[in-house]
Structure formats: structure tokens, C-alpha cells
Amino acid sequence: MKTFVALAAGVLLVASSCSEKVGVDFGEQSALELNGRMAFDAAEGVKAWSAAKAATTKAEEVLGDLPATDLGVYVLTTAGKEATTDFSTTDWKNVAFVSDGAGNITNGAGAVTLKSGNTYDIYAYAPRVSDADLGAVDPGNVKLIPVNHGDDLLWAKTSGVVAKAKKTPVTLKFYHSGAQIGFNIRMKDGGALVDPATSGVQLEVSGFYKKGVLDVETGKMTFKDADKDPDLVLSDFTGAKTTILVPSGDKLELGVKVTNVPGQDGKTFSGTLPLVANSGESYLYDVNIDTDSEGHSSITFTATVEEWVPVEATTPVPIG
DSSP, rough: OEEEOOOOOSSOOEEEEOOOOOOEETTEEEOOOOOEEEEEEEEEEHHHHHHHHHOTHHHHHHHOOOOHHHHHEEEEEEEEOOOBBTTTTSSSSEEEEEEOOOEEEEEOSOOOEETTTTTEEEEEEESSSOOOHHHSSSSOOOTEOOOOOOOEEEEEEEEEEESSSOOOOOOOOOEEESEEEEEEEEESSOBBBHHHHHHEEEEEEEEOOOOEEEEETTTTOOOOGBBBOOTTBOOBBBSSOEEOOOOOTEEEEEEEEEEEEETTTTTEEEEEEEEEEOOTTEEEEEEETTSSSSSSSSEEEEEEEEEOOOOOOSSOEOOO
């Protein structure tokens, strides 16, 4: 199950409205423009941000400015004059567009000039990495995007765009490439939540990928065995979500260990959580402690899975 959103950089950004602009007419040519306005809330998602914005005329003072976010854009000419369907030879690879602090998408360091009548495939991701970082993954392969544990990397593709002399409306749907996961600790299945502030309990969850690669052509992540880091451990059991890297259709074996449980001196509660995570989904696990068992005890897991704030831009993103 996929979830599409608008743009983000470690936090959720959503295109909430768009205003059309008339493109520059160069005869056969037109300039590529991505237009939009975006809003985010790091903890609650777009609904909470929108509600707060509606509740006050001074929302910027309450919520603060949006972080400036770079978008990497690729354009391939799939039909027409000078068709270029190779990522390495296209004139428009990793072109920078910017979401500024006011939430507007504008051209960044480069420009894209389309030819009317040609057909294009448009790819985009956020946050953008530098051209040098692209080469660090695989020299010469410009479509491989490095991504790290904790990063919220988003990806979009729109195919078959026929450019017109003035305006070619296109809607881009951005998908989360990773997943989210969070943990609570309960005394037995369905029992009371353990308060991390007062309990002294310690949680360790391991088995995550530290880094990976997103193929901007397919939107899929790939990993090497060496990308797993045994020292990468999640220790938060407040229910807070962390973005994790997930291999499509493959299973992660997460090791879970809980110590210092009240009234259970010397006991280590442990278990293995098999996780087949889907990109764009958010997982919250209850780690259930069976305090009636003796010695070193196993734990069980109860999962809640939900889509990750699915929101679609309701108006098209115009191209020239």
C-alpha cells in the first residue's frame, strides 16, 4: 500500500494549493516551472498544521517558518525532437528547484527549457543531494540517490507529458521511500504503558539499515548486507516515530531487548520482530512484557499500522 504526499526533508511537507503561472513563450520552447505552496508539522502531520493555521492569523509566529528544501528534478525527452531517454545524457539531471521558507516552489540554480510538441517523463525527489554525492554512490550513475537512516526521502514520476508553447499542467504525486516505526512498552499484552520518564526501563531495537540507495528511475531502494549497522539502535519507547530504510518486499529481523523493568531485577526481556515494512506506512508496536515468566523472558508484539498522512495536491503543477 503506497502513500503519496508532497515534498519533505526529514519532516512532512504537503502541497496544499497551487497557483498557475503563464510560461515564457520562446516559439517552440517553454520554461519548466514547478508551482506550489507547502505546509508541514514534524510531529502531527499536515492536518494539525492546517488546523493551527486556520485557527490564527499569526500562524507563522506560532508555527515558525518552513525549512527551505531543495528538489532534484530529472526530465527525459521520450518522444519528439532530440529524444533522450538516458539519465546520464539528458540535459536536465538533478536540476535544483527550491521550496522556500514561505512554502513556495521556485526554480533553483538551473532552468529547464522544453520544446512544444515533445513528450517528457519527469522525475523528482526531495531533499536534493549534490551532484558530487550522486557520483559517490556509483561514479557516472546519476540516477542513484544516497539515503541514510532517519531521512524522509520522497520520490515522484509523471510520464507522457506533452509540452505546449505556453502552459502544460502536470500533477506530481510524491511517495515516501521509507517507512516509520515507533515503540511503546506495556506490562503484558493490553496492560498499562510504561512511563519512560519515571520507570528507568531501557529499550534497545537493532537490525536497521544505516544507509541505502534510491533509484530515481524506479523509486525503489536497494541495500547491501554491509549497509546494516549493529551499533544503530533505537532506544525511544515514547511512541515517537523514526524514519527507517526498508527493502521492498524483504523482511527485516529486528532484535528487541528490554531491561530494568520495575520489579524485575536482573531480568532481560528479549525477542525478534520480523518486519516486512511497506514504504509510506507508519508502524507503532507495543512491546508486551510478561512479568509472570521466570528467568530470561521473551516478549510479544502488538502492531498498529497506518498510512502516512496521505494527501494529494488538488491542482496541477504547471510546466511552462
